[in-house]
Amino acid sequence: MTGGLVFGKFMPLHRGHQRLIERALADLDELTVAVYDSAPPGSYAPMPLERRTRWLRDLYPEISAIVPVEDPLRGDPRRAVEPASAGVYADQLRPLGPFGRVYSGDERYAAFAALLGAEHVVVEPAPISGTRIREDPYEHRSWLEPRVYASLVQKVVFVGTESTGKTTLARTLAERFDTEWAHEFGRELWVEKKGQLSFSDYLHIAQTQYEREETLRADARRFVFCDTNAWTTLHWSLRAFGCADARLWELAEAIMGDYRWFLCLDDFPWEQDGWREMAGGEAHRFQLRQQADLNARGIAYIALDGPLERRVDEVVRALAPGLTSHV
Secondary structure, eight states: OOEEEEEEOOTTOOHHHHHHHHHHHHHOSEEEEEEEOOOOSSOOOOOOHHHHHHHHHHHOTTOSEEEEEOOTTTTOGGGGGSGGGHHHHHHHHGGGOOOSEEEESOGGGHHHHHHTTOEEEEOOOOSSOHHHHHHOTTTTGGGSOHHHHHHTSEEEEEEOSTTSSHHHHHHHHHHHTTOEEEOOHHHHHHHHTTTOOOHHHHHHHHHHHHHHHHHHHTTOSSEEEESOOHHHHHHHHHHHHSOOOHHHHHHHHHHGGGEEEEEEOOOSOOOOOSSOOOTTTHHHHHHHHHHHHHHHHTOOEEEEOSSHHHHHHHHHHHHOTTOOTTO
């Protein structure tokens, strides 16, 4: 039985890495993939270790072992390819073997393979570096499997009570960042049903909204702006019926960590647009319930107040303090 090793940071997993993995899977009976917890400096989409291992699990379930490992030279990536460093890495991974072959895209890892007692198989490297892809995933998305690319697009949600400018903010920020925004399905269904939503509609609204967000990530640039989400729909169901479908609760719980959160404060007059429901003080009470829930959950959010342009500027500063040429 032939076993082998592929190793790397996979920040992000790209076509070059996939070429290595697929060659190894074709050659071997067992493949171990070591994923280093490295975090190279720079401003790029978050790629935590759990996300990187999930890419591998989802795309290559036939991999025998996917092993998150500490990078012993985490703070000095230039030393990682030096022959003098080979022993440090070999000693760390040797217990996972034995390995008959080690696959890489760089001749300089020959010493590392030799210390593991393995043949070094060099696969033609990709003509682009992970650094370049990290700097602009949108520009280089052809090098990324669609599920990998979509997971690098950050969802941004605006929450708050009625008449706090959430839709206007989502649309304006999408234009500012040259990207996509998720239209509110709940409003569309509300209009279609003339305001007569059933209990089961709220689960349907949340699921459809989530699907829209995920679909938009495939073509978005850096961010998808959302003027609602499943958690917001949960609060609407609680308002209307005092309860919510268990599956709506589960979806709301599952997506809380998916967003950058902005709470739109109700510091300007409530306006009736023909479909709003919360006249008088009810809108403010709804706002307080949402804010209390975010606080109770420990969700980090930025509160937005003042006129539209002030709110837009606050979001831009939070998301892209250096600003890019695309903004």
